[in-house]
Structures are given as C-alpha cells and as structure tokens.
Amino acid sequence: MKYKFSDLISRRERTKEVNCEFDMAPFHFEGEKMEPLSKVVVNGNIVSKNDEVLVDLHVQTKLKLVCSRCLETFIYPIDIDIEERFTNSEERREDEDVLFVIGDELDIAEIVESEIISTLPIKRLCTNDCKGLCQTCGKNLNKESCTCDNDNIDVRLAGLKALLENKEV
Structure with missing residues (x-):
C-alpha cells in the first residue's frame, strides 16, 4: 500500500x-x-x-x-x-x-x-474492574478468592500496630 x-x-x-x-x-x-x-x-x-x-x-x-x-x-x-x-x-x-x-x-x-x-493504552486492562493477582499466593482474583492475609502494613509502622494491639514486637 x-x-x-x-x-x-x-x-x-x-x-x-x-x-x-x-x-x-x-x-x-x-x-x-x-x-x-x-x-x-x-x-x-x-x-x-x-x-x-x-x-x-x-x-x-x-x-x-x-x-x-x-x-x-x-x-x-x-x-x-x-x-x-x-x-x-x-x-x-x-x-x-x-x-x-x-x-x-x-x-x-x-x-x-x-x-x-x-x-494503545499505557495500562492495558482486560476489564476496568480487574482485581489482578494476589500479592502473596499469585491467584487470579477475578477467577477465585484466596485466604491470604493481605493487610498492606508499612514495615515502619508495624511496631505501632503491635503496640495498639497490645502485642510484643
């Protein structure tokens, strides 16, 4: 052409x-x-x-x-x-x-x-509400759920969280 x-x-x-x-x-x-x-x-x-x-x-x-x-x-x-x-x-x-x-x-x-x-879009998504992968076990969260504890806690604040929960660090 x-x-x-x-x-x-x-x-x-x-x-x-x-x-x-x-x-x-x-x-x-x-x-x-x-x-x-x-x-x-x-x-x-x-x-x-x-x-x-x-x-x-x-x-x-x-x-x-x-x-x-x-x-x-x-x-x-x-x-x-x-x-x-x-x-x-x-x-x-x-x-x-x-x-x-x-x-x-x-x-x-x-x-x-x-x-x-x-x-082409910078971030290519299969759907707008794609849940992605579990950061711990890697399961596709669109297809199945997982039982991983995915509390995203900043390591610098872990001591404060433990203190608030009356736990020892």
Missing part, C-alpha cells in the same frame, strides 16, 4: 479512495508482544492539494494483549480515525503542521501501524 507523491500531486483527479486489508505482523511495545488477531481494515481517502497530501482513514482490527493486572490475555479492539498531512517538499520540511517524508513514497501500512501503536 505505497503511493507515490508525484503521482498523487500531478494527477488531475486529486482524490484517491483507499479500501484495503492487510496482515500486520506481531510487534513488541513496552516489552510486551502484541499480536493482531485479524486483518487490518483500512477505508478512507488520500487527497492531494498543492505540495501536500491529506490522509483521512478509518482503521479497524483486533489485538491480543496481556492484562497489566491479572496477566491474562484479552482481545483489544482497534477502531480509530487517522487524519494526517504529509509533504516531501524541502521548503516545508520545518513546517510543524505537516509531516515530512523523505523520498517519493507514502506507505499507508506504515502510517496505520504507527497510529495503532500510539493509541
């Missing part, structure tokens, strides 16, 4: 419709492996205007992620819109409103993959 700037800018018809699907390879992000479970579906338009190209796309796919709390895998749907402006004109290289591309090719798959990565 590569388009040439020169073709897009020199054409009489300035709009190119994009409707495609492609396989995205598994990738690593923040030390974790992300696996696409379905093809990436891309629909939208590429519009050229003077020396820039506007990419307006809608992207959908599903990723298999690992929950940050319980370490179980879950399906994370991706449903995003991308609207970016690109140019390969040296005069506009420093323009902050337009992304500069070296060469004559605009790779839509590369743009889509980087946008998918940028939309």
